[in-house]
Amino acid sequence: xxxxxxxxxxxxxxxxxxxxxxxxxxxxxxxxxxxxxxxxxxxxxxxxxxxxxxxxxxxxxxxxxxxxxxxxxxxxxxxxxxxxxxxxxxxxxxxxxxxxxxxxxxxxxxxxxxxxxxxxxxxxx
Amino acid sequence: xxxxxxxxxxxxxxxxxxxxxxxxxxxxxxxxxxxxxxxxxxxxxxxxxxxxxxxxxxxxxxxxxxxxxxxxxxxxxxxxxxxxxxxxxxxxxxxxxxxxxxxxxxxxxxxxxxxxxxxxxxxxxxxxxxxxxxxxxxxxxxxxxxxxxxxxxxxxxxxxxxxxxxxxxxxxxxxxxxxxxxxxxxxxxxxxxxxxxxxxxxxxxxxxxxxxxxxxxxxxxxxxxxxxxxxxxxxxxxxxxxxxxxxxxxxxxxxxxxxxxxxxxxxxxxxxxxxxxxxxxxxxxxxxxxxxxxxxxxxxxxxxxxxxxxxxxxxxxxxxxxxxxxxxxxxxxxxxxxxxxxxxxxxxxxxxxxxxxxxxxxxxxxxxxxxxxxxxxxxxxxxxxxxxxxxxxxxxxxxxxxxxxxxxxxxxxxxxxxxxxxxxxxxxxxxxxxxxxxxxxxxxxxxxxxxxxxxxxxxxxxxxxxxxxxxxxxxxxxxxxxxxxxxxxxxxxxxxxxxxxxxxxxxx
Numbered sequence: 001x002x003x004x005x006x007x008x009x010x011x012x013x014x015x016x017x018x019x020x021x022x023x024x025x026x027x028x029x030x031x032x033x034x035x036x037x038x039x040x041x042x043x044x045x046x047x048x049x050x051x052x053x054x055x056x057x058x059x060x061x062x063x064x065x066x067x068x069x070x071x072x073x074x075x076x077x078x079x080x081x082x083x084x085x086x087x088x089x090x091x092x093x094x095x096x097x098x099x100x101x102x103x104x105x106x107x108x109x110x111x112x113x114x115x116x117x118x119x120x121x122x123x124x125x
Numbered sequence: 126x127x128x129x130x131x132x133x134x135x136x137x138x139x140x141x142x143x144x145x146x147x148x149x150x151x152x153x154x155x156x157x158x159x160x161x162x163x164x165x166x167x168x169x170x171x172x173x174x175x176x177x178x179x180x181x182x183x184x185x186x187x188x189x190x191x192x193x194x195x196x197x198x199x200x201x202x203x204x205x206x207x208x209x210x211x212x213x214x215x216x217x218x219x220x221x222x223x224x225x226x227x228x229x230x231x232x233x234x235x236x237x238x239x240x241x242x243x244x245x246x247x248x249x250x251x252x253x254x255x256x257x258x259x260x261x262x263x264x265x266x267x268x269x270x271x272x273x274x275x276x277x278x279x280x281x282x283x284x285x286x287x288x289x290x291x292x293x294x295x296x297x298x299x300x301x302x303x304x305x306x307x308x309x310x311x312x313x314x315x316x317x318x319x320x321x322x323x324x325x326x327x328x329x330x331x332x333x334x335x336x337x338x339x340x341x342x343x344x345x346x347x348x349x350x351x352x353x354x355x356x357x358x359x360x361x362x363x364x365x366x367x368x369x370x371x372x373x374x375x376x377x378x379x380x381x382x383x384x385x386x387x388x389x390x391x392x393x394x395x396x397x398x399x400x401x402x403x404x405x406x407x408x409x410x411x412x413x414x415x416x417x418x419x420x421x422x423x424x425x426x427x428x429x430x431x432x433x434x435x436x437x438x439x440x441x442x443x444x445x446x447x448x449x450x451x452x453x454x455x456x457x458x459x460x461x462x463x464x465x466x467x468x469x470x471x472x473x474x475x476x477x478x479x480x481x482x483x484x485x486x487x488x489x490x491x492x493x494x495x496x497x498x499x500x501x502x503x504x505x506x507x508x509x510x511x512x513x514x515x516x517x518x519x520x521x522x523x524x525x526x527x528x529x530x531x532x533x534x535x536x537x538x539x540x541x542x543x544x545x546x547x548x549x550x551x552x553x554x555x556x557x558x559x560x561x562x563x564x565x566x567x568x569x570x571x572x573x574x575x576x577x578x579x580x581x582x583x584x585x586x587x588x589x590x591x592x593x594x595x596x597x598x599x600x601x602x603x604x605x606x607x608x609x610x611x612x613x614x615x616x617x618x619x620x621x622x623x624x625x626x627x628x629x630x631x632x633x
């Protein structure tokens with residue numbers, strides 16, 4: 001492991017700044033070659049996770065993952081997006097096993113659980 | 126299903142306040158071999174309990190490594206159910222175990238969950254208290270000197286290597302020399318020792334075969350010892366995290382009794398396996414290995430465990446927690462890493478040697494090398510009186526042991542010493558599962574050191590001694606045995622009765 005994932009992420013994002021589409025493709029190819037040279041190609045997935053986190057941070061975009069028992073209605077979606085203010089990246093996932101309600105994970109770090117599954121788990125823990 | 130239960134549950138579900146709050150979480154990045162790497166959880170504290178949402182269940186873990194971008198945690202349960210991406214919550218608490226008198230007679234795992242198939246330990250929320258598994262040892266001011274004996278029922282130990290309540294005495298030796306038998310006999314003897322209050326015994330089985338643990342529980346049941354014993358078991362098939370935690374959980378249980386003014390005895394069988402378990406976890410968590418691949422804090426692992434055994438002062442209840450850790454050596458090497466560490470922590474050690482074992486000296490205690498740093502302040506006056514000469518005479522015998530082969534070519538005094546030594550060695554032998562009450566020990570040793578058995582052939586000593594004890598029990602129970610038991614002393618009057626009884630027995 002030559003460099004930490006966050007270091008790679010920052011370097012890649014800085015390299016991509018202000019480049020045209022074709023130049024970005026070049027940068028991406030070079031990045032993969034650098035990883036190969038440093039024998040860090042097997043960590044590509046975790047590095048890309050960090051790239052996403054860093055990019056969202058740089059652009060001040062909040063990431064919301066919503067897991068709900070049934071698909072979100074258009075109104076709910078708008079309500080969630082506007083509740084935070086600013087730019088929001090919304091990821092949705094339908095999981096029927098949550099029985100009812102929804103839960104939201106903010107920036108991969110904060111969980112707000114308003115599902116029936118969560119409430120029942122609290123009773124029967 | 127009774128309607129009362131349904132009613133209570135309905136009330137609970139209705140009354141549950143809709144508290145939806147935001148909580149900090151992490152996600153599992155990697156999970157393998159009982160450990161997990163977790164991203165997020167930016168505000169977790171070291172040793173904090175974590176809960177992993179794995180499928181439908183919640184599996185506990187403890188945060189061990191706090192790294193820059195991730196948390197390394199050990200999993201207290203089946204790690205195979207955890208998947209990458211599972212959500213992990215911090216609980217804000219450290220690992221605690223529920224303790225109380227209801228644990229007595231039960232077999233539990235290091236998390237307090239019963240494994241003897243007899244249902245839950247605690248039946249209502251009001252019972253039991255939560256004691257943290259890791260806790261600071263009592264301070265200097267809270268303690269008192271050890272002053273009460275803990276009788277093991279083993280003649281060689283109670284006479285020359287006496288153990289007191291609140292002491293830590295290490296039992297060390299190779300495999301198959303009787304270390305576990307020694308501690309099982311000690312537990313059984315606690316029920317037979319009528320002079321002192323019976324301590325609550327906690328037997329910790331670390332990494333042992335479940336069949337062996339079952340056999341031990343059966344032996345304890347058969348001798349009535351389960352009425353004051355708790356067994357904490359982390360069997361060989363359980364994860365290394367439970368091997369690591371078992372001694373700490375057992376100590377937390379012992380501390381409950383100690384803090385409530387009672388005496389407790391905790392046995393760790395054995396700490397070598399706990400060290401292996403901790404080494405496994407540390408290596409998996411990529412902590413730097415040091416000597417013999419053990420992590421750098423392997424000494425601290427044992428020192429913080431054993432320091433929690435103490436005798437508390439009267440102001441703090443006067444309770445005590447005695448520890449009998451067991452260490453298994455390889456080929457008698459007591460100067461290896463872990464044995465030397467634990468020897469420097471405990472207040473003495475009992476060496477079991479293979480040569481003695483195969484010569485037929487069982488328990489195979491090497492009295493010369495074994496030591497108890499608490500010594501005679503943990504002995505009854507009666508025992509002190511008879512044991513002093515015993516030690517001296519055995520030491521002299523050991524010096525002359527090599528000459529014993531040429532018995533016919535020696536002078537009278539040497540021959541006498543050798544005979545006496547042989548007789549005393551025979552007296553100190555005893556079978557398994559037969560602990561001897563201390564008053565009987567006093568009589569046996571008195572008879573031996575005062576020459577009443579010098580004319581008896583070594584093979585007959587054991588039979589003659591049981592006959593003597595039977596004789597004293599039948600005819601002199603009130604005058605001798607009861608007196609010694611009640612006063613703990615060998616008063617002049619009692620000694621005279623004893624001399625009389627011995628003369629009578631000799632002439633029979």
